[in-house]
Each structure stands twice: as C-alpha cells, then as structure tokens.
Amino acid sequence: MDALPPRANASPTRELGDRGSFVFAWEVDVGAAHDPSAPLDKVSGTAILSPSLEVFIVRRLSLGVAMGFGWQSGPGAQASQISVTPRAGFVFPIARDLLFWPRAGVELESRSVSTPNAETRILSDALSFYAPLSLVPLEHIEVGFGPTFVAELSARETGGKSAPLGTSFGLAVDLGGWL
DSSP: OOOSOTTTTSOOOOOTTOTTOEEEEEEEEEEEEEOOSTTOOSEEEEEEEEEEEEEEEETTEEEEEEEEEEEEEETTEEEEEEEEEEEEEEOEEEETTEEEOOEEEEEEEEEEEEOSSOEEEEEEEEEEEEOOEEEEEETTEEEEEEEEEEEEEEEEETTSOBOOOOEEEEEEEEEEEEO
C-alpha cells in the first residue's frame, strides 16, 4: 500500500509568476498616437504587433524584452516602425485565475515617416507602459487585456536634427504561454 497522498509523486504545476518561469507572448496594440513631427502633426491611428519573452527572476518579478513592428497612418502621411523594449514587470494576483501584470520599460525605436514628397527616418527612445489584467483560462496559457502608454524622451532625425517628441496610447491584448 502506498503511504503517500495520490498527487504526492506528481511534478508540481508551475504557475504564472513562479521563479524560473519563461513566458512567450504575442501582443497586439491598437490605439492612437500624437506625433508632432510634420506631417503627422495630428492624432493618428496605430497598430503594433509585439512578440515578447519574459523570465521571472524571483517570484512575481519579471524581466523581459518585446520587439515591436508597427504602422501609423494620418492625413497625407504614413509611418512604419520597429522597436525593442527591455522591460520589468510584477504580477499581482487578484483571484485564482486572474492577475494584474503591469510592465514598464525603455523603448528604442526606428520610425520611417513617408509623404508623397519625402521620407524621414527618426530614431527615438521612450518610456513604455503596459498594464493588463490577465486571465489564465488553461494551464500554461495567459490572455491579457489592458491599456498601453508610450512617451518619447528623445527623438532625432537621421541627420542628427532633433525631432519633436510624440506620445501614444491604446489598448492591447496578449496571448502567452509559459514553461
């Protein structure tokens, strides 16, 4: 007769936020941006697709990186961007399968703004925030939804000329899995 409880020999299930957990996710951010660089000197629509990788270095504290591939469209101009964002986050459990996982980082971005007459490349760095509520519907699956905010700290055109600073805000959804 076995003296151990039925699950005593089973390997423990890793929870989101456990030390050593790796999370791979895809984030989709749709929102608005105010880019004062001419000709996008208005609020314009944005869409950003960001794969990310996070690792929990201690329980609930994550360090990670997100790559961003984005598009922006305004009256008479369009922009495309690529970015990398090292970031940190912390998991706040709310209920058994619901948690709040805000993340903040420094985004490094290259943006190309095109008009019918010209094209300008802008390099910038910005503070980036994503604050989703995350649901764990299945073991090792996470779905998050929440606001995003990016505020540029500096921006330069390719020739070294200073560019006006922009901000963006939106709503993002992410789908992730962890080991």
